[in-house]
Amino acid sequence: MDIEGFVRQALKKDDEKSVEMQLQDKILEYKNITPQQANKMALAVIEEVKHTLKIEKHDDGFLKELIEYPKADVAMGQIGVGSRGEGDFFVHRKIADIVSSTHTNAFITPEAQDDGGVVKKSVNSNDIYVTTAVDGIHSRLSEYPFLGGFHVARAALRDVCVMGADPVAVISDLHLADDGDVGKLFDFTAGICAVSELVNVPLVAGSTLRVGGDMVLGDRLVSAVGAIGISEYPPTARKRAEVGDVILLTEGSGGGTITTTAIYHGLFDVVRETMDISFIKASEAIFNAGLLPEVHAMTDVTNGGLRGDAHEISNTTGLGLTFFNDKIREMINPKVLEMLENLGIDPLGVSVDSLMIIAPKDVAEKVKKAVGDAGVAISEIGYVDDTGKAKLVKNNDVEELKPLFREAAYTKIKMVVGDTTPDDFELMKEKVEKAALDAIKKKDNVVKAIKGK
Incomplete structure (x- = not known):
């Protein structure tokens, strides 16, 4: 449970004392602590959230632009992000538009909507193609970390292989919520390493953090695996x-x-x-x-x-x-x-x-x-x-x-x-399009401001 998100929404409709008691009860559903300790946590979260809400009244326009994000008023589930259908493909194309706006060079960019991205480098007058890919764990395999790690590692390696590259390394990014058993970390990593051992491609680096830090209760596992491959031939x-x-x-x-x-x-x-x-x-x-x-x-x-x-x-x-x-x-x-x-x-x-x-x-x-x-x-x-x-x-x-x-x-x-x-799919696409364009504009403004310092 995202307790910060809960407080942000609850403060819009309930008084502060009511939010405090609701949050205390929710914390006690997950934590084996006293009501007094749960109350201290609840008060701390409410105070932090209240501080963040003050940004809306801040007179520093640049800071305000940094903190706020362009709202599409379209939820992930509404437009089907992650559900691998028409809505998901549309959002991914908008992400690719933001990447393309940087005008950085790549041989295969996200704009191609391909399995992996490719950069071309010249080494001793020989062209080398470096392919990268990243895949997230299937959301319903949080309770089965080994299977999650095994299949996401396979997926990342597949994406490199289909681009014609020889996989040379695997990396992982592991996020487990605050109440998750540490054993999940090991089981997930073992799943990745089973694939690593079977195909003789080493797991070389990674990151391990909590989902949302102190703000997310529960034991949800949210992770990803990346793969890197090289080739002497075009992808x-x-x-x-x-x-x-x-x-x-x-x-x-x-x-x-x-x-x-x-x-x-x-x-x-x-x-x-x-x-x-x-x-x-x-x-x-x-x-x-x-x-x-x-x-x-x-x-x-x-x-x-x-x-x-x-x-x-x-x-x-x-x-x-x-x-x-x-x-x-x-x-x-x-x-x-x-x-x-x-x-x-x-x-x-x-x-x-x-x-x-x-x-x-x-x-x-x-x-x-x-x-x-x-x-x-x-x-x-x-x-x-x-x-x-x-x-x-x-x-x-x-x-x-x-x-x-x-x-x-x-x-x-x-x-x-x-x-x-959905009947309003075209309207949703318009809103998403505008949010993507706003994100590009924000990026351009920030880059311009940093370069002008």
């Missing part, structure tokens, strides 16, 4: 796809999303299916066979499932992609596919963690052999065309592949929230 970014290319897919057994689905539906046997490194083995096979320079693009089927990835690739390249439904189904782990279908979850709308490769026909044949020889199932599932749309061929019918407002609902709570587009 296998989405924008390199060409008309006539073949689309390949490796078998996917899922990661954090499928693990969460299995756990929260009581289908624990499926969790075991997700514990593999076949994705990284497939990437290594392509790398070791020297095929990366010939592969046009690679991506992992994660954000919003194949629906989301296909839509984003089509948007980025302006090209069309045609997929065959029966071929895709063959590349989803049978137990995972059975679970999704029994639960009524669209297999194309969730992350199944397959590796998707786009390459010319002759190169695709070489890729299939290299990956197959590494013991990973792989199949041709479609092709690139010039229609400008992502399409699915299913039972002789053709439908356009579009991401839903949110990814396919894979837990009970997500099913309650739903995945339909």
Whole structure:
């Protein structure tokens, strides 16, 4: 529970004494302390929050601008941030706009909406491409730190691999709330290190803090893992796809999303299916066979499932992609596919963690052999065309592949929230757009002020 956030909201509608008593009771729900100690905490938080509210009346305009943030009046959940659908993609594009406004140089920027970012450096007259990626722990795996660490480490390494880079290091950022057991730190780190050991990529640095410091009660784990890779060749970014290319897919057994689905539906046997490194083995096979320079693009089927990835690739390249439904189904782990279908979850709308490769026909044949020889199932599932749309061929019918407002609902709570587009989505986008532009303006003002000191 965010007690600072509670006080900020409560002071707007209740008197201070009432807020004090409410907060004291809430603190006692989490802390094994006396009512007197809880009351001291409550009074301290209220006093601190009251001090911060004075900034609204401060006569230093620059300081006020630094402290306040541009409000969109659109909540994260309302527009579906983190839910890997249309709303989430829109917000990520606005984040990319802020990054682009810096005019700093990168070979692949967030604007490309690719799996990782890439910078190009010249070392002794040789070009080196450095790829970085970061992924956050699945929010529903807070109670299962090892699984959270394992799958987020895999995700970060995948994002580096699909950009055609050889992963060389992993870093972690670990935040555990005030009442969390320290053992969660160790279990999460062990999960990362299991992947690290399996793929021989060291965990080299990290940070460990509390979620919200003293202001957040409970034991929620919120963490991320980053990966760094290098390559002598240009990245296998989405924008390199060409008309006539073949689309390949490796078998996917899922990661954090499928693990969460299995756990929260009581289908624990499926969790075991997700514990593999076949994705990284497939990437290594392509790398070791020297095929990366010939592969046009690679991506992992994660954000919003194949629906989301296909839509984003089509948007980025302006090209069309045609997929065959029966071929895709063959590349989803049978137990995972059975679970999704029994639960009524669209297999194309969730992350199944397959590796998707786009390459010319002759190169695709070489890729299939290299990956197959590494013991990973792989199949041709479609092709690139010039229609400008992502399409699915299913039972002789053709439908356009579009991401839903949110990814396919894979837990009970997500099913309650739903995945339909809100009636005011366009209005929300306008508000978000303005907030992003305001953030750019604020950044420009601060940079200008610092340079002028």
